[in-house]
Structure formats: structure tokens, C-alpha cells
Amino acid sequence: MKKLCTCFLLVSALVFSTILSGCSNSNAKIDGKTVVELVQYKPEAVAVFEQLAEKFNATHDDIYLKVDSPNDAMTILKTMFIREDYPDIIGIGGDINYSYFIDSNILADVSDYPGLQKIKPAYVDILEGLEFVPTEGTFGVPFVANAAGVLYNRQLFQENGWEIPTTWDEFMGLCDEIQKTGILPFYFGFKDTWTCLAPWNALAVDLAPADVCQQVNRGETTFSKEYRETAEKMLQLLQYGEEGPFAYGYNDACTAFANGQSAMYTIGSYAVPQIKSVNPDMDIDSFVMPGSSSPEGNTLNSGVDLQFCVTQACTNKEAAYKVLDFLLEHDSVQMYLDDQNAVPCVNETFELAPMLDGMKPYIEEGKMSDYQDHYYPSEMAVDAQIQTFLLNQDVDAFLSKFDTDWARYNRDIIAMVHEYQAKHGNQ
Amino acid sequence: MKEKINERVNWPVTILLIVGLITVAFPLYMTIVIAFKQPSEMTNSISGILSLPKSWSLANFAEAMRVTDFWHSLGNSIWITLVTVGISIALHSMIGYTIGRSKARSKFYSFAYLYIVSGMFVPFAILMMPLVKQTAQLGIANWVGVILCYVVFYMPMNVLLYSGYLTNIPMALEEAACVDGASSWMTFWKIIFPNMKPMHATVAVLTALGTWNDVMTPLVIMSGSGSTTLPLAQMTFQTQFGTNYNLAFASYLLALLPILVFYLICQKQILNGVVNGAVK
Amino acid sequence: MKGTKLDSKQKTYLLITIPILALFFCFNTLPLIKGVIYSFTNFRGYGDYSWVGLRNYIDLFQDGRVGRSYWFTFKLAFVTTIVVNVISLILALGLNSKIKFKSALRGMYFIPNILGALVVGYIFNYFFTYILPAVIQMVGGQGNSILASTKWAWFAIMIVCAWQSIAMNTIIYISGLQTVPQDVYEAGSIDGATGWAQFKHLTFPLIIPFFSINMVLCMKNFLMVFDQIMALTKGGPAQSTESISFLIYNNGMSGGQFGFQSANAVVFFIMIVVISVAQMRFTGKKEEQL
Numbered sequence: 001m002k003k004l005c006t007c008f009l010l011v012s013a014l015v016f017s018t019i020l021s022g023c024s025n026s027n028a029k030i031d032g033k034t035v036v037e038l039v040q041y042k043p044e045a046v047a048v049f050e051q052l053a054e055k056f057n058a059t060h061d062d063i064y065l066k067v068d069s070p071n072d073a074m075t076i077l078k079t080m081f082i083r084e085d086y087p088d089i090i091g092i093g094g095d096i097n098y099s100y101f102i103d104s105n106i107l108a109d110v111s112d113y114p115g116l117q118k119i120k121p122a123y124v125d126i127l128e129g130l131e132f133v134p135t136e137g138t139f140g141v142p143f144v145a146n147a148a149g150v151l152y153n154r155q156l157f158q159e160n161g162w163e164i165p166t167t168w169d170e171f172m173g174l175c176d177e178i179q180k181t182g183i184l185p186f187y188f189g190f191k192d193t194w195t196c197l198a199p200w201n202a203l204a205v206d207l208a209p210a211d212v213c214q215q216v217n218r219g220e221t222t223f224s225k226e227y228r229e230t231a232e233k234m235l236q237l238l239q240y241g242e243e244g245p246f247a248y249g250y251n252d253a254c255t256a257f258a259n260g261q262s263a264m265y266t267i268g269s270y271a272v273p274q275i276k277s278v279n280p281d282m283d284i285d286s287f288v289m290p291g292s293s294s295p296e297g298n299t300l301n302s303g304v305d306l307q308f309c310v311t312q313a314c315t316n317k318e319a320a321y322k323v324l325d326f327l328l329e330h331d332s333v334q335m336y337l338d339d340q341n342a343v344p345c346v347n348e349t350f351e352l353a354p355m356l357d358g359m360k361p362y363i364e365e366g367k368m369s370d371y372q373d374h375y376y377p378s379e380m381a382v383d384a385q386i387q388t389f390l391l392n393q394d395v396d397a398f399l400s401k402f403d404t405d406w407a408r409y410n411r412d413i414i415a416m417v418h419e420y421q422a423k424h425g426n427q
Numbered sequence: 428m429k430e431k432i433n434e435r436v437n438w439p440v441t442i443l444l445i446v447g448l449i450t451v452a453f454p455l456y457m458t459i460v461i462a463f464k465q466p467s468e469m470t471n472s473i474s475g476i477l478s479l480p481k482s483w484s485l486a487n488f489a490e491a492m493r494v495t496d497f498w499h500s501l502g503n504s505i506w507i508t509l510v511t512v513g514i515s516i517a518l519h520s521m522i523g524y525t526i527g528r529s530k531a532r533s534k535f536y537s538f539a540y541l542y543i544v545s546g547m548f549v550p551f552a553i554l555m556m557p558l559v560k561q562t563a564q565l566g567i568a569n570w571v572g573v574i575l576c577y578v579v580f581y582m583p584m585n586v587l588l589y590s591g592y593l594t595n596i597p598m599a600l601e602e603a604a605c606v607d608g609a610s611s612w613m614t615f616w617k618i619i620f621p622n623m624k625p626m627h628a629t630v631a632v633l634t635a636l637g638t639w640n641d642v643m644t645p646l647v648i649m650s651g652s653g654s655t656t657l658p659l660a661q662m663t664f665q666t667q668f669g670t671n672y673n674l675a676f677a678s679y680l681l682a683l684l685p686i687l688v689f690y691l692i693c694q695k696q697i698l699n700g701v702v703n704g705a706v707k
Numbered sequence: 708m709k710g711t712k713l714d715s716k717q718k719t720y721l722l723i724t725i726p727i728l729a730l731f732f733c734f735n736t737l738p739l740i741k742g743v744i745y746s747f748t749n750f751r752g753y754g755d756y757s758w759v760g761l762r763n764y765i766d767l768f769q770d771g772r773v774g775r776s777y778w779f780t781f782k783l784a785f786v787t788t789i790v791v792n793v794i795s796l797i798l799a800l801g802l803n804s805k806i807k808f809k810s811a812l813r814g815m816y817f818i819p820n821i822l823g824a825l826v827v828g829y830i831f832n833y834f835f836t837y838i839l840p841a842v843i844q845m846v847g848g849q850g851n852s853i854l855a856s857t858k859w860a861w862f863a864i865m866i867v868c869a870w871q872s873i874a875m876n877t878i879i880y881i882s883g884l885q886t887v888p889q890d891v892y893e894a895g896s897i898d899g900a901t902g903w904a905q906f907k908h909l910t911f912p913l914i915i916p917f918f919s920i921n922m923v924l925c926m927k928n929f930l931m932v933f934d935q936i937m938a939l940t941k942g943g944p945a946q947s948t949e950s951i952s953f954l955i956y957n958n959g960m961s962g963g964q965f966g967f968q969s970a971n972a973v974v975f976f977i978m979i980v981v982i983s984v985a986q987m988r989f990t991g992k993k994e995e996q997l
Contacts, residue, residue, distance in 0.1 A: 044666045071662035075960070076650045081753040082556055083563040100963055104754020191836075191855065193943050246944045247836050247852035248471075251670065255471050274669035277466040379962030381946065388945035391857070408766075409964075412749055441806040444816075447798075450870065451815050454830045458822065461829075473837050522727045525720040539728060541984060546735045547927050548979040552956045553972040556745075556752050556965065557738035579734035582727075587923060588879070591916040595886040611716040629882040633875060636820060658823070665825065672829055679823045686821050691814055697882050 033064040034319045039080070040091030041073035042306060044273070048339040056326050063319045081106060086313035088320050094140065094304030095374045099130045101309070102139050108312045109137030113321055115328050116141060122366040123304055123345045129211060130374060132413050133420040140307040141324055144333070144342035147286070147302040147359050148268030148371070149202050151275075154283040156183065156263050164287045164358060166295040168233065175240040178263050185240040187262035189253025190390060193383035197373045199237060199266035199289070200386055202301040204230045205369040206291030210299075213375035216406060217417045223406060224399040231395045233291060237266070238390055246391060250274075258282055269341055270305075272355050287358035300362035303371040305342060380409040462487055462676035469672065491678035495660035504657040505685065507570055507645075508638045511577040515634045516627050519582055523589025524619055530590070540590065547583035551643060559647050569652040573645050580644075581634045588633075592626040593619075628696035632689070639686045657682050739976075746970035751963045763970035772946065773954065773971060780950045783861055784929035787868050791925055792918070795873045799880030800906070813881075820874035828938025831867050835939075857947040860940055864948055867935050872928055876921045883917030884910070923983060930979060951975050 040049060046069040053067040068087070070076045074097060077090060086106070092098055101107050110116070116124065116138065123142035131139075156162075160181060165171040175185040189195050204212075208226040215221045242248065242262070251274070257265045258278035265271065272284055292298050308327065310320045326332060333346050341353035343363055352360060362368060376382045385405070389398035407414065456477075461469075463480040464487075470476060491497070526543075529536035562572035596619065604614045642658045649656070661682070664675035746763055750756035767773055802813055819827075832854070840850030853859040887910060895909045911918075933952040936942060942949040942957075951971065959968025 042666075043663065044669070070650060071659070071665075072646060075646060078753050078960075079559045079647045079650055082559045083568065085563070096963070100751060100754070104751065106754060191940075191943065193941060244851055244855055247855035249832065249836075251672075252471055252836070254669075255469055259470065261471070270668040277669065277671070278469055280467065377963055379958035379964040381942075384942060384946045387943055391945050435805060436807055437805045438807075440801050440804050441808070441812075444798075444801050444806065444812050445808075448812070448815055451818050454822070454827075454834075455818060457830050457833070458826055471837065473841055476833060476837070518727055518730075521723045525724045529720060536724070539724060543728075543731060544923070545976075545980045545983065546731065547923075548931070548976055548983070549735060549739050550931060550952055550955050550972045550975065552952065552960050553742035553969050554735070554738040555960060557741035558734065561734075561738060575730075576734055579731055582731055582735075584924060584927075587920050591920045592882075592886070594916050595913075611719045625882045625885045629878055632878055636875070640821065640823060661823065661825075670825075672825075675825055676829075679826045682823070683818070683821050687814060687817070690817050690821075691810060694810065694813055697878075697885060 033062060034316050035064045035066055036089065036316070036319050036323050037066045037068070037087040038089040038091060038308075038323065039068045039070065039073065039077060039087040040306065041069075041077070041093065042091070042340075043069050043071050043073070045069065045306075045336070045340055048336055052327065052332055052335065055332075056323065060322070060326075063322055065323055084313075086311040088311060088314040088316070089323060090309050090311060091143070091306050092140075092309065094127055094130055094142070094307055094370070096130075096377060098127070098140065098307075098309070099132055099375075102130075102135060103132055106311055107139040107309045108314060108317070109139065110141060110310055111138040113138075113141065113324065115321070115324055118328055118346050118348070120345055120347045120366055122368055126304055126370040127307065129214070129370065133416055140304070140309045141328070142304045142307045142345035143327065144304075144306050144336060144340070145302045145345055145368075146268050146270050146305040147300055147343050147356065147363070147368075148198055149286050149289045149301060149359060150264050150266050151257070151269075151271065151284055151286045151355065152264045152358075153257070153260060153262075154285045156260065157285075162263075165290045166298070167290050167293055169293065171290045172236065179240060183260075184242055184256075184262040186237065186242075186264055186266060187248070187253045187256040188238075188241040188245040188266070189248050189250045190241075190245040190387055191247060191249040191252075193381075193387045195250050195253065195267065196386040196390065197371075197383045198268060200230065200234060201371045201373055202266065202289035203233050203291040204372045205299050205301045206289060206297060207233070208372070210369040212372070214417075216403075217410065217414050218421065219418075223402045224396075227399060227402065228395065230291075231389065231398060234386070234390065235393060235395070246387065254278065268301075269343075269353075269355060272341055272353075284355045285358050286355055288362055300359055300368040301371060302343060302363070302368040303374055304345065307345075377409045380405055458676050458680060461672060462680050464673050466671065466673055487673050487677040488681065491664075491674045491681065494663055494674065495657065495678055496655070497657075497660075497678075497681065500655050500657045500660040501682075501685070503570065503654055504639065504682075507574060507577075507656060508635050511574050511581075511638050512631045512634050514574065514578050515581055515585055516630060518578065519585035519630065520589050520620060520623055520627065521615065522582075523586045524593060524615055526586060527590030527593035540586070543586050544583045546579075547587075551580075555643070555647055562648050569649055570645075570654065572648045576644050576648065577634070577638050577641075581637060584633065585630050588630055589623065589626055592623060596622050625697045628693040632693045635686060635689055639682075742969045743973055745966050746973050748966045750966040750969075752960065752965040756966070759966070763967045764974070766967060767970050767974060772949065773951075775946070776949045776951050776954050777975075779861060779948060780930055780932065780952075783865055783868070783932060783950070784926060787865050787872075787929045788922065788925040790865065790869045791873055791876055792921055794869065795876035795921070796880055796918075798873065798877045799884060800910075802877065803881055803884045816877065817874045819871050822871075824934045824938045827867065827871065827935075831863070831939060835863050854940055855944055857945050860944060860948050864932070864935055864939055867939060868929060868932060871935070872925070876925065879917055879921055879924070880914065883914040887913045919986075922986065926979070926983065926986075 049067045049069055053065045056065045077092070080086065092101075119142050123145060124138065127138070127140050127142060162174060162177065163170075165174050178185045204227065207229045209215060212221070212223070212226045216223060238245070242256070248256075250271075253265060254271060254274045255278050256262055258275045266289070269286060275284065276282060288298050288300050290298050308324055310317060314320050328346055330346075330348055333344050333348075334350055336342060337344055337350055337352065341355065343352070343356065344350045352363070356363065373382060382402075385398065385402065389395070392398075460477070460480060463483055465481070468475075468481060522543075526536050526540045530540045531537070558576060559568075562568045562576075565572070567575065600618055600622065601614050604618050605611075609617065640658055642662065645656045645659050649659075661675065661678050664671050664678065747758060747760060748756045749759050798816065802809070802816065806812065835854045836852045840852055844850035853863050891909055891913070892905070895905050931952045932950050933956060936948055936950050936953050940948045942953055955968045955972050955975075958964040959972075
């Protein structure tokens with residue numbers, strides 16, 4: 001019996017001591033400095049953020065910037081929210097998670113932040129469009145964007161005298177020409193379903209209205225109508241890819257493109273580091289997906305890749321704004337661009353990475369629309385649906401399923417939109 | 428005709444087992460080769476991937492160790508694994524014993540048995556959010572919380588194992604001790620616990636294995652605490668748009684060694700701990 | 708005297724059992740209850756939510772994707788359980804017999820269980836995408852990756868699941884075989900029981916408890932299969948390999964469907980408990996008979 005008691009004492013002591021030793025959460029101040037905690041979701045940018053934080057802390061003696069770049073940051077951010085342990089600033093992408101965070105009242109209104117004036121209006125509008133229902137205020141400061149279209153092997157193009165296409169017909173002509181030389185026009189890697197979304201998005205921004213998802217939510221149109229051309233052109237692209245594209249993944253496609261097995265790859269600029277890891281000397285450039293039949297009809301597919309949002313729990317908004325001021329400085333942005341080959345959202349002239357040459361006119365002009373998939377709820381698995389469609393090649397079945405699934409997975413959002421409409425009248 | 432069964436080496440079986448080893452050796456060979464290669468040596472051709480690396484440099488291993496803060500994360504992983512295994516063996520063998528011995532006669536214990544074992548089938552995903560909140564509220568959003576979660580997660584499997592093993596330990600053993608006047612508490616520790624040695628080793632291996640490679644539990648529970656485990660640190664190799672397989676493979680090979688050693692040690696215990704003499 | 712002894716024994720048993728049950732309750736049942744509560748909401752896992760009554764459950768029974776995932780998961784679990792148990796029992800008998808290099812062999816056969824999911828995923832992807840088709844083409848067949856086939860991708864997942872978990876089940880069988888006293892064999896061999904007869908009449912009945920443990924553990928591992936699917940197909944091609952856990956995790960945790968997937972988890976849980984209680988009753992009766 002005695003031993004039993006000691007055992008219980010031990011166990012309870014263990015539990016107790018751990019409770020005591022457990023949470024010693026850092027408070028808002030270290031050495032009299034205000035601490036601003038920034039959690040950003042791109043682990044690949046950890047090095048440049050460390051440099052930026054170091055630079056910031058060296059130049060500011062009243063604020064201490066603490067940057068965290070965790071792996072699987074979205075899961076970690078969500079667990080932080082569950083613990084009600086909110087960082088001051090979060091760096092996330094402009095995707096549906098951002099919409100959810102606004103809807104959950106986690107993000108603060110930053111429309112009083114003067115630095116917003118420096119941002120290209122196109123990107124502020126993109127963020128605006130991500131709100132489920134028009135919400136008073138601005139909730140994110142766009143920092144950098146990425147761009148998707150078609151990456152191409154510049155060396156191969158120059159050797160063969162191939163021209164950059166500006167219309168769909170030219171594009172198809174080019175693919176035929178490339179195929180004749182025995183080189184694959186594309187290597188898709190559709191085994192990883194998310195890669196199906198890259199050409200889909202790039203085509204859809206050319207061929208469907210930018211706010212098609214909101215239009216559908218308002219009941220003004222259907223996807224069957226708006227996405228038909230996109231779907232048909234996806235099928236056309238498919239015949240220029242490798243045989244059995246559903247057997248090969250993103251990694252295979254990057255390797256194949258890097259080794260010159262294919263001339264082009266329909267993916268975003270974010271794939272360049274992976275490609276270059278296989279072939280460091282490769283000369284990659286990109287062009288805007290020419291989905292339309294006229295050059296003017298094409299738009300660059302570009303979305304907010306990283307934006308900074310201040311949380312509602314942030315106690316010292318002024319300090320947070322000072323951090324944002326620093327991050328939006330010309331040098332800071334350039335430092336990030338050099339490291340990550342990104343597209344700046346700040347309306348100043350920057351030196352861009354060479355693989356963005358072909359997209360430069362669009363970037364400078366601000367002629368761009370957001371990735372369509374930023375509006376798709378992830379649980380609807382549009383990427384998997386596109387893969388299914390490319391396997392079955394049945395346009396009608398795909399589009400009608402898209403419409404019914406959309407209504408099912410967005411039920412709460414559609415109800416919210418209708419409620420908003422009823423209150424505010426149709427715009 | 429088979430009287431020498433214990434002494435003779437069974438060569439046919441040995442050879443069959445060695446041939447069957449190809450299913451393990453081939454993937455292991457690929458892992459090792461890739462761990463030594465550079466990213467630029469990766470290709471999509473079979474001969475390319477199976478070929479030996481250009482140089483057998485340990486650079487990948489050194490870099491992998493640097494990136495994952497190897498010794499530190501290894502220490503955390505070992506600590507969490509060992510404490511989990513220790514607590515599991517002590518608590519689970521106790522409850523496995525009380526339940527295993529009583530479940531045939533008592534409704535309460537047979538209910539407790541079903542209750543615990545059915546806990547095995549609760550998907551972790553549904554427990555995750557509430558557990559995150561609960562551990563944070565208790566102030567154990569750190570390695571302690573992770574260990575407590577593991578002790579509970581592996582309880583169903585281990586109770587199953589212990590109470591199953593118990594059916595092969597004759598009641599006569601305890602009854603003899605009982606007659607000698609030992610309390611049931613003493614009986615357990617003096618007689619039953621040592622006799623369950625092979626099962627302790629099995630439980631240790633299985634529990635250690637589960638905790639060693641687990642990512643999700645430490646990810647969601649420890650993420651705020653600033654410390655990291657080896658699998659957590661290994662996530663660095665995989666970002667959304669790129670994976671450095673060469674570094675990752677080097678790192679996984681390094682992570683494989685400690686648990687393999689642990690297994691070999693336990694394996695000896697499984698063999699040596701045969702319910703000996705006493706059974707007969 | 709006997710009476711008081713029993714009482715104190717009962718008391719000790721209860722003193723051991725109840726605190727451990729309480730711990731189990733706190734970290735398993737309590738969160739589960741919260742999950743059940745969330746299954747009646749449109750909770751995303753964080754932030755605000757509202758009650759939706761039984762809507763999630765009604766949706767669940769109308770959702771074709773969920774239905775397919777149940778069919779896929781049960782098919783996979785059933786086949787894999789059989790394959791794994793047969794192979795690991797044979798392997799355990801082999802590794803337990805008088806062989807050379809015993810430790811080395813046991814160590815090697817254990818390795819599949821420790822390799823991380825990333826490694827396993829990469830290697831088997833490579834195997835199924837490049838090596839296997841080439842081998843098939845060499846013997847004159849049609850060489851396509853089975854991972855790209857909606858009909859056969861589950862088979863690839865089955866192979867990898869089996870490959871990884873055979874090690875674990877083998878360990879359990881080996882420790883079971885240790886409980887078979889040598890004199891049973893000796894007595895048996897005098898009666899002329901060798902080979903299959905010896906296994907069927909002597910060895911197997913004695914390790915039946917371990918057989919049922921392995922059945923339950925296999926059920927658990929394969930009905931809740933997740934890692935191997937993430938590593939190999941991520942639910943593809945054409946959503947043909949989405950398991951129940953895959954949906955619960957991907958759509959519930961990473962997506963915004965936490966409430967709905969909680970309902971899915973609750974239904975799944977009840978279903979398995981019913982099955983395993985039935986199974987345990989069945990094998991329990993068998994054990995008693997022997």
C-alpha cells in the first residue's frame with residue numbers, strides 16, 4: 001500500500017510541477033523595449049527574414065522585432081488562435097485562409113496605415129475581393145506577389161528561333177512546332193493535383209471574369225457558363241504533354257524541365273528554385289499564358305504571395321506600423337526580391353529576377369488578376385476535380401459537378417452574401 | 428526424426444529470409460545513394476537514380492545536421508521517447524494487469540477494457556483542436572503535454588498487448604504468492620511485472636516507434652514552446668514548392684540509427700525473457 | 708481470512724485502475740466529447756461559429772465523396788489485414804527458428820517501420836512510376852504506373868502499407884511465439900507432429916491471443932490509414948484513394964470543414980467500435996474454446 005501511495009504522489013507531483021513549469025509566456029516587453037512578434041508562413045524565406053529582423057533591431061532601440069517562420073505555419077497559426085495566443089503581425093498569403101481569418105474577426109482594420117498609399121492599387125483590390133462579403137476596412141498590407149504563366153527554357157527557344165506567343169492560336173502553333181522537333185512542349189506532373197491548378201488559373205484569368213466566384217455567389221451566373229472555354233483549352237493543352245501525365249508528380253516535372261526534356265512548364269515563378277536545384281545554370285524566362293484570341297485579352301495571373309496583417313489582439317498598433325514601415329522600405333523589399341524572385345507590391349521601381357522578364361510589361365502596367373483558386377474552399381478539392389476531369393475528358397460532367405459542389409461547400413458563404421444583399425440591396 | 432530441432436541451423440529458412448531481404452535492401456540502397464548525392468544528380472531515369480553518387484562526401488549529412496540543429500532536436504526526441512516509454516510500461520502494465528485478470532469476472536473491468544480499447548479508433552484529427560486548447564489551459568503546451576498525450580494514445584494498444592499476454596501467464600503464479608501472504612501490489616511488482624518482460628520489450632519497441640516518428644502531436648502541442656523534435660526539424664526540408672530530398676534522406680538515415688539500436692536492445696529482452704522455469 | 712484478502716486485492720485493483728482511467732478520460736474522452744459537440748456546428752477549428760443542428764449528419768449521408776472514402780478504406784483495410792497477418796506470421800516463424808544471423812536479419816526486417824514517410828513516399832513513388840513499368844515492359848507487358856490508374860492505385864497503397872507494418876506485426880508474433888514452451892514442441896514431435904500439423908495443432912492455438920491483437924491493431928492502422936496516402940497519391944488519381952482519415956484531416960483540419968468532419972469522425976468511430984466489439988466477442992469465444 002505504501003508503494004502505491006508513493007506512486008500516486010510521484011505522478012501527481014509530476015503533473016503538478018509541469019503545470020507550474022509550463023507556460024511562461026513572454027510578455028510585451030523585453031529590456032523596456034516593445035516586442036513585436038511576427039509569424040510569417042514562408043519557411044523558405046526564413047533566412048531573409050532573419051536578416052531583415054537583425055537590421056530592424058539594429059536601427060530601432062524602442063522596438064524589438066521577433067520573427068518566426070515555422071514549418072507548416074498554417075497549422076501552427078491555427079493552433080495559436082485556438083490557444084488565443086495571437087502574434088502581433090502575421091505574414092500570410094492572399095488566399096481563402098485570409099478570408100476565413102477576416103470572417104473570424106481575427107484581423108484588425110489597417111486602413112489608417114499611411115504606408116498603404118505606397119502599394120499598387122491592383123493588389124489592394126485583390127485583397128478586397130477576397131472578403132466574403134464587402135467588409136468595412138482593409139485587413140492586409142500586400143508585400144510581394146507571385147506570378148504564374150508559362151516558364152520556358154530560354155536557351156532552347158533561342159536555338160530554335162521560337163517566338164513568344166501572344167494569342168491562343170500562336171500558342172498552339174508553337175506547341176506543334178516544338179513537338180515536331182522531338183522535344184516535349186510540356187511536362188505536366190499532374191499526379192500532384194495542385195499542379196493542375198496552375199494552368200487552370202492562368203487560363204481562367206484570361207477567359208473568365210476576375211470576380212466569377214462572387215458573381216456565382218450572388219446568383220448572377222454559373223460556372224458552367226464561365227469556365228467552359230477554360231476547361232476546353234485545358235484539354236487542348238493536355239495533348240502536348242508527356243504520355244500518362246497522371247503518373248508523374250511536380251518533382252518529376254521540375255526535373256524533366258530542368259534537364260531539357262520539355263521546353264515549357266505551365267507553373268508559377270515559385271517553381272524556379274526547385275528547377276534550379278537540379279540545373280543551377282539553366283536560363284529560365286516566363287511569359288503570360290496567352291489564353292485569349294487577342295493579345296489585349298490576356299492578363300497576368302498574379303496574387304498576393306505575402307501580406308502582413310495586424311491582429312486585433314495586437315496591443316501596440318503603432319509599433320506594429322513601425323515594423324511595417326521598415327518592411328516596406330525600398331531596400332527591405334529589394335532584399336526580399338533578390339532572395340525569393342518575387343514580384344513587388346510596392347509601387348516603386350525594383351530590379352526583378354531574370355525569369356520575370358517576359359512578364360515585366362504586365363507587372364509594370366498592373367494588368368493582373370488574382371488566382372481563381374484563392375476563392376475555392378480547399379475542402380472542395382477543385383484541384384482533384386480538375387485532375388478527374390482531365391482523366392475523363394468530360395467537360396459537361398465536370399462543369400455541372402463544379403456548380404453543384406460549389407453550392408454545397410459554400411452554403412454558409414452564399415447565405416451570408418444573400419443576407420448582405422437583402423440588407424444593402426443589389427449593387 | 429526432428430529431435431535435434433534445437434541445435435541444427437535451419438539453412439533453408441535462413442536462405443529464404445536472406446532472399447526476402449531484398450524487399451528491404453533495395454529501398455534502403457536507394458535511400459543511402461540519394462542521401463549522398465547532390466540535387467543536380469537527380470534524374471528521372473532508372474539508371475540515373477540507381478547509380479552510385481559521384482563522390483561519397485559526408486557534406487549532406489553535415490548540412491542536414493546543421494539545418495535541423497541535430498544534437499538539440501535529437502536530445503528532445505530521445506527524452507520524449509524514453510519518458511513516454513517508461514511511463515507507458517509502468518502505467519499500462521498495471522492497468523493491463525488489473526483489467527486482464529478481472530475482465531472475465533467483473534462487468535466493470537470488461538467495460539473498462541472495451542472503453543480503453545475503443546479509444547484506439549478515435550481519429551487524432553478530431554482530438555487535435557480540443558487537445559491544443561486543453562494543454563494550453565493546463566499550461567502544459569510543451570513536452571510534458573506531448574508525453575501525456577502519447578501515454579494516453581498508446582494506452583489502448585498496450586492494454587490490449589498486456590492483457591493478451593497475461594492469458595499466457597498462469598494464475599498459479601499469483602495464487603502461490605497470495606498464499607505466501609504477499610499483498611496484490613507486491614505480487615504484481617515481484618511476480619507479474621518481471622514475468623512480462625518480453626511484453627515490456629515489445630511495448631517499448633512499439634511505443635518508441637510511434638513517438639519517434641510522430642510529427643503531428645509535437646507540431647500542434649509544442650509549437651509555441653520554442654523547442655523542437657527531430658521529425659519537426661526535418662519538416663524544414665519540405666516546403667510548399669520544393670523539397671531537398673538529398674538532405675532529407677541524409678537526415679532520415681541519421682534519425683534511423685538510434686531507434687534501430689533501441690530495437691536491437693529490446694529484441695534481446697524479448698528473447699531472453701521467455702516465461703521460463705516457473706511456467707512448467 | 709480469504710475474504711479480507713480478496714477485499715484488499717479488489718481495493719488495490721481499483722486504486723490502480725481508476726486514476727489511469729481518469730487520465731485516459733481527460734486526454735481522450737473529454738476532447739472526443741468536445742469533438743462531438745463541434746459536430747453540431749459549422750466550426751472551422753478557430754474563431755466564431757454557429758449551431759447547425761443535425762445538418763452535418765444529414766450531409767454526411769448524402770455526400771458521395773464520403774461514401775466512396777468509406778468503401779475505399781474498408782476495402783483497403785480488409786485486404787491489407789489479411790496480407791499483413793499471413794506474411795508476418797510466416798516471417799515470425801522464420802525469424803524465430805534456428806537460423807544464422809538472427810539479430811542482423813531481425814534488425815533489417817524492422818527497418819521499413821522506421822523509415823520516415825517522406826523517404827517511403829519518394830522511393831515507392833519512384834518504384835511505381837519508373838522501375839515497375841520498366842520491369843513490366845521488359846517482360847512484354849503494358850507498362851503504366853499503377854499510381855496513375857484509378858483502378859489499381861489502391862493496390863500500390865496496399866503494398867506500401869503492408870511493407871511498412873509487417874515489421875510491427877512480426878514483432879508481436881515473435882513475442883507471442885516466446886510464450887510457447889519448448890516442451891510442447893518436444894512432446895509434439897514425439898507424436899509425430901511436424902511442419903504444418905505442428906503449426907496448426909500446437910503453435911497456432913497457443914498464439915491465438917496474439918493473432919487477435921494483431922487483427923485489432925491491423926484494423927486500427929489500416930482503417931485509419933493516412934500517412935501512406937499522403938506520401939503516395941494524396942487521394943488521387945481522380946479522388947480514387949481518399950481514405951476516411953484523409954478527408955477528416957485534410958478537410959477538417961487544413962480546410963474549413965471542421966464541424967462536418969467531426970461528424971464524419973463520430974460516425975466512423977461508432978462504426979468501428981461496433982465492428983471491433985463484435986470481433987472481440989467472436990475471437991474471445993474462440994479463445995475460450997481452446
